Amino acid sequence: MLKLMPMNIYDVAAQQARMEDQAARGWFAVSVPGIFFLAVFEKGEPKAVRYRLEPAPVKESCPDPERLAAYQSMGWEYVDTSGKSMHLWRCDNPEAPELHTDPVALGWAFRSQEKHTRRWLLFFLAATVLLWVWFLWPVLTVPYGLAVFLERGESTWLYLNCYSLLQDIGLALRLRQLHRTRKNLEAGVMPAGRKRPILNLAASTACLLLALGLLFTASSLSWLLRRPELEWGQAPFLSLEELESSQGLSSQVLPGSALPTWVSPTYLATSSSYECTESSSLYRFYAKARWAFLAEPYVRSWLQREQAEEAQPQTVGGFDRAWACRLSSGTQLFAGVQDDEVVILQYAGQADLLEAVEDYDWTFPLT
Numbered sequence: 563m564l565k566l567m568p569m570n571i572y573d574v575a576a577q578q579a580r581m582e583d584q585a586a587r588g589w590f591a592v593s594v595p596g597i598f599f600l601a602v603f604e605k606g607e608p609k610a611v612r613y614r615l616e617p618a619p620v621k622e623s624c625p626d627p628e629r630l631a632a633y634q635s636m637g638w639e640y641v642d643t644s645g646k647s648m649h650l651w652r653c654d655n656p657e658a659p660e661l662h663t664d665p666v667a668l669g670w671a672f673r674s675q676e677k678h679t680r681r682w683l684l685f686f687l688a689a690t691v692l693l694w695v696w697f698l699w700p701v702l703t704v705p706y707g708l709a710v711f712l713e714r715g716e717s718t719w720l721y722l723n724c725y726s727l728l729q730d731i732g733l734a735l736r737l738r739q740l741h742r743t744r745k746n747l748e749a750g751v752m753p754a755g756r757k758r759p760i761l762n763l764a765a766s767t768a769c770l771l772l773a774l775g776l777l778f779t780a781s782s783l784s785w786l787l788r789r790p791e792l793e794w795g796q797a798p799f800l801s802l803e804e805l806e807s808s809q810g811l812s813s814q815v816l817p818g819s820a821l822p823t824w825v826s827p828t829y830l831a832t833s834s835s836y837e838c839t840e841s842s843s844l845y846r847f848y849a850k851a852r853w854a855f856l857a858e859p860y861v862r863s864w865l866q867r868e869q870a871e872e873a874q875p876q877t878v879g880g881f882d883r884a885w886a887c888r889l890s891s892g893t894q895l896f897a898g899v900q901d902d903e904v905v906i907l908q909y910a911g912q913a914d915l916l917e918a919v920e921d922y923d924w925t926f927p928l929t
Contacts, residue, residue, distance in 0.1 A: 565603050567595040571644050572675070572739045574615045585611035591652070594644035612653045614638075614661050617671045621646045633661065647675060662752070669747030676740040683733040690726040697723050799905060799928055802837040802844040805918045806911065814839060842911025847904075848928065854902040858883060861897045861904055868908075870895055876916065880924030881905075886916045900926045 567580055571594065581591045581601075588608040594615075595601045618625075624643055625633075633640070633651060637658030641650040651661060662668045834847040851857045865873050865885065873887035873895065881898035888894050889908075894915035896907045903926055909915040 563589065563603050563605070564600040565589065567599050567601045571595055571615075571648060572736050572743065574743055577615055578613045581613040582611060585609065585613070591641065591650070593642045594648065594650050609654065610656060612656075613641075614651045614653075616649045616651060616661060616668075617675050618643065618647050618649055619671065619674075625649055636661070647678075660752075665747040665750050665752050668752075669744045672740055672744040672747065676737065676744055679733055679737045679740055683730065683737055686726055686729045686733060690723070690730055693723045693726055799846065799848065799924070800907065800918065800922050801846075802839065802842065802909075804922070805844060805909065805915070806839075806842065806913050808918050808921055809913045811911075811913055839911075842909070842913070844911075845908040847906040849904040850927075851902045851904065857899045857902055857904050861885065861899055861906070864897060864906060865895075868895060873897070878916075878920055878924075880926065884919075886919075900924070903928060 565584065567577060571577060577595070584591065584603060586608055588606055589603040590606050590611065591601055591613060592604050593602040622643070623646055624630075625640060630640055637655040638651045638653045638661060641652050643649050833849075834845070837844045837846075849857075849860065851860070861883075865871060868889060870885075870887050870889055873885040876884040876886050876896075878884040878898060881900050884896070884898040886894070886896045891910075893908050893910045896905075896909075896915055896919050898905045898919075905928075907915060907919070
């Protein structure tokens, strides 16, 4: 059975107290805490059992045979190893001697763990600073930069930044606990203590956040699985042929191109395509946001990018908000938002884009 443990494996007193308390209830640890701070316990007859966590002298997946034999002769049984750095031992005999009677010598064993953790903390601190500078620079310097940054799929960087920041916090807490444990040992105080509910609460919270993060990532991909017709980027609305034929213009549409649909945690799907004739062209873009409040910032960032800040609000049936303008190049631009859906059209040709949009039967959701 899996049971939640204190989140810091190096809080030796709390870990040992948790295992010994469970043994008194008939649950015996057969592994050290792993992913999501869970340890494996097996059911047995309740009894007093001692558990001891010992820092490994070197990186090793299990103790060497000499150590195993020596500890077994003292009445201690090897249980498991955490990250090649901490060994877990168990003793059912209350008369058996302690594994370590010299706290100062045990404190020196923790010193190497402390140095190793400090090196990793410095590495992740440097990585975190670089990643956050890389992430925040476009966000802070580009209007509506956050919406654009996330929509373009750069949310991967945000995940990486958050992961690095969480690593910093975890390593800092680990280093603090290692330093405290080592200082107590060198002062002659062996690890001992009662259960610490606050650490169990912290582990529960961290476990919940990790689970929510996994669900959030998985749900980001679910929209494509439900909408396979958008797989190759076919924007599901007004085409170039429909636009020009609605105003009496007829011309042969040449083979166009479509960009593949992709997803990000904030924009569930985007789709774009480009069509043209010998004298006109139409670029169509569609996006479905995860949250409706991200739709308008994305449109405004698009207008900013196209230098179309003078775009005028329009009233178009089917849209909550819409904008239209003519760019300096002569291209007509239309952008509309309906709840969490975004439609953007850029047309170069003789037809009136806004008139065609107003005449088109917009029925949402488009997909």
